[in-house]
Amino acid sequence: MKKTISNLTIMLFAFALLFQAIPANAQNEGLPSYVKWGRIAMTKTQEKYPDSEITDYLHVGKENKNGKSVEKFKLIVKNQNKEIGVFVNLTFDTRTERLLAVNMTEGRP
Incomplete structure (x- = not known):
């Protein structure tokens, strides 16, 4: 089976190249905190x-406790003709921003 490159993959690659060209101290200026x-x-x-191919992305929100x-994010993942919603919760230390846990659950797209 031939793996295709999605438009989203191409956009992400271009976005990554753009960020390599921006000085490190300017990378976070003007970007929402959830981008990382x-x-x-x-x-x-x-x-x-x-x-699979990620066809959509939504930032659901942030909780502090x-x-x-x-x-919290919702991504739409497409594999052949089937789409599923993948809910991703990333837990991290608020002060250090060290990733502590990644929780994924499947749901409707």
């Missing part, structure tokens, strides 16, 4: 569903 975590959510989803934060 969204990239991680997409990477973890692609690892779990390697033969007891020194920990949870960034």
